[in-house]
Amino acid sequence: MKRLLLLACLLTTIAVSAQQQxxxxxxxYTLQKEIEGPLTLLWNTIDNEYRYFLQKGNTITELKNTKVNGSYQEEYKEVLQQQTQNASLAVDGVNLTLPSLREFVISYNKKVDPSFTxxxxxxxxxxxxxxxVGVSNNVYYINPNNTILPSFGVDLELTDEVKLKRHALVFRFKQLLKNSDYDFSNSEISLNYRFKFIKSSAIDVFANVKVVAYSHASRDIIYTDSNGQEERITGSGGELQTPGAFGLGADIALGNGFLTLSYNDIVAIGLESNDEFPVDFTVGYKFNL
Structure with missing residues (x-):
């Protein structure tokens, strides 16, 4: 319960960008106002697609780049030219991305309004x-019969959409459940870093590094040691770990959010494995706050 309360506190500290209809x-549309001035830039992710709009006076025009027979039509460049005729700005090098559009709109506003900042x-x-939800064979603890246990949990992912789009921090709560063959359960809160080496509106593919974790385990295990003697481990307790564990995953755009798949803790530099092949898969769904 304390771990869930901690996660709830983290959620309440998240700043939500102001949006308007x-x-x-x-x-x-519910849009974010990126730049306000003689020319205003609006945008948001709508139906899992980045959409951009220009507002001049009371008129709002969408910037589009449709694909016909394999070729992009770049209609947005014609809109940029029409909206900035009084400033004679070149549009050839402008891309339909937030940083490129931001730079163009700022240049225009400064040119037509010397007081614009x-x-x-x-x-x-x-x-x-x-x-x-997922499954794990718990290779970083004693698991005599390599039993696979069910798991479930929640992720809170933070990204910076200005300069660090491919990078993310993830706070993860994971609960591993015992079964009749393996009396082991574990609650874990971890801080993870993700690098999205493939990033698009349709899919993000990432490498995950578990940087630090707090685990609380409860177990009653009988196993055979290296001398052939039966040993029993019982009790519960927690510890702070720096596992340096690596995994892979993907977020696939689906509906109003993302189907997320991950293969977790494939190898851990800071933890000793029981030498079994790691099986730790999860599947879930996430949405933008």
Whole structure:
């Protein structure tokens, strides 16, 4: 219970970016205001796709880049030219990404309004919350018969969408459940770092490093030691670990969130394995807060 309360406290400390509803071509969207000025840049992730809009006066226009017969049409560049005719800005090098559009809109606003100022954001925090279930053979503890146990838990992922899009911190709670063959249960809270070496609107593929963890285990195990003698381990207790454990995973866009798959703790530098092949898989679902 204390661990769940700790996770709840972490959730309440997350800052949520201000958003507002806008009507564009008869459709209502909840958008974030990235830059406000003579030309205002709006955006958000809608149906798992990054969407960008320009507002000039009371008119809001979406920036599009549709694909026809394998070729991108780059309609957004025509919109940029139309909206900035009074400033003669080149649009050839502008990409349909938030950093590129931000730079273009700032340049235009400064050119048409000498009093315009823009304070560059140092971070733009995005959070994702998810739940998962899985199985594990618990190779970093004594497991006499290599029994596979069920698990479940929650993830809270933090990313910076300005400068560190491929990087994330993840607070993870994981509960391993005992069964009739293996009287072992474990509650773990861990801090993880993820590097997303593939990142797109459809899928993120990442490497995960478990940096530090607190585990509390309860067990009643009978096993045979190296001398052939039966030994029994009973009791419960907790410890702080620095496992340096590596895993792989993917977040796949699905509905209003992401289907998440992961292969956890494949190898751990700071923990001793029982020499069994690691089996630690989870599947879950997460959504943007």
């Amino acid at each position: 806008y009507t564009v071509d008869g459709n209502t 823009f304070e560059e954001k140092s971070i733009q925090l995005q959070t994702r919350l998810g739940a998962y």
